[in-house]
Amino acid sequence: MKIKPLIIIILLISFTNAQSQEYTFGVKGGINYNNIGELYHFGSWAGSNPTPLDDTYYTADKEIGFHFGGFGMITFNKLFIRPEINFMSLKNSYALAKKTANWTSKKIDIPILLGYIIYEPVSIYAGPSFSSISEMNLEGNQENLRPFTYKNSSTAINAGLLVDIGRFGFDLRYQYDITKVDELEIDIDRGTYGTNRGRLLAYNPSQIILSVHINIIKINADDRGHRIKSDWRGGNRGCPN
Numbered sequence: 517m518k519i520k521p522l523i524i525i526i527l528l529i530s531f532t533n534a535q536s537q538e539y540t541f542g543v544k545g546g547i548n549y550n551n552i553g554e555l556y557h558f559g560s561w562a563g564s565n566p567t568p569l570d571d572t573y574y575t576a577d578k579e580i581g582f583h584f585g586g587f588g589m590i591t592f593n594k595l596f597i598r599p600e601i602n603f604m605s606l607k608n609s610y611a612l613a614k615k616t617a618n619w620t621s622k623k624i625d626i627p628i629l630l631g632y633i634i635y636e637p638v639s640i641y642a643g644p645s646f647s648s649i650s651e652m653n654l655e656g657n658q659e660n661l662r663p664f665t666y667k668n669s670s671t672a673i674n675a676g677l678l679v680d681i682g683r684f685g686f687d688l689r690y691q692y693d694i695t696k697v698d699e700l701e702i703d704i705d706r707g708t709y710g711t712n713r714g715r716l717l718a719y720n721p722s723q724i725i726l727s728v729h730i731n732i733i734k735i736n737a738d739d740r741g742h743r744i745k746s747d748w749r750g751g752n753r754g755c756p757n
Contacts, residue, residue, distance in 0.1 A: 539591075541588050549724045550581055551608075551723065552608050555716055557573070557612070557613075576609065581604065587599065587601075598628075598641065599628050600629070604623050607621075617704065621649065627643060629641045637680045638678070641675070644674070645672045646669070647671070649667065649668050654702060658704065664702070665700065672691050672695070673694060675689065676690065683730055683731045695720075696718055699715060699716065699718040
């Protein structure tokens with residue numbers, strides 16, 4: 517990645533430390549719907565007896581993926597900074613002529629979100645996310661003939677709505693990847709899937725992500741001292757100045 521998200525987080529925390537009112541730490545998880553590009557099926561000129569014989573475009577069907585991770589949140593007045601780290605499992609599929617081919621990917625996502633509390637408990641936010649991709653596969657592709665290659669990192673823009681009620685909350689966000697996935701030649705098992713030679717067309721991935729979260733610890737820095745409150749199981753602990 518060209519920009520190191522850890523450096524950005526440290527700089528933002530240092531900048532806001534003097535005026536911050538509350539620090540929150542928690543865990544989150546949920547589901548995601550991923551959008552990827554089309555698969556182009558070459559007709560009869562690219563191999564023997566493909567199905568169908570005509571060149572065909574297949575649109576990827578969205579499948580339910582999942583994610584889980586943790587977050588920190590620094591709130592000052594109505595503004596907040598929310599860095600996260602999430603493990604993302606993504607899934608799509610192409611309904612080829614003979615059999616559906618599943619597309620899967622796994623990545624670590626690090627969003628750095630800036631938000632504004634409109635009216636408690638509702639907030640809006642936006643910001644970049646930096647991803648490290650560990651896996652991307654298309655079922656049926658013959659790796660010995662056409663290796664499935666991809667970029668190991670990407671950058672995306674997020675925007676969403678956050679609702680935080682007590683120690684629980686949820687958020688709904690849209691993520692658009694500004695790093696384009698390059699076009700890729702593929703060679704699929706024709707006898708099983710119908711398609712032989714094909715191509716995954718270039719695209720910019722996007723996701724709709726729904727999460728629920730639990731605020732485990734809140735640290736308040738008010739007036740003369742500090743007080744630490746655990747929201748887990750309704751606990752409340754005081755810390756001497």
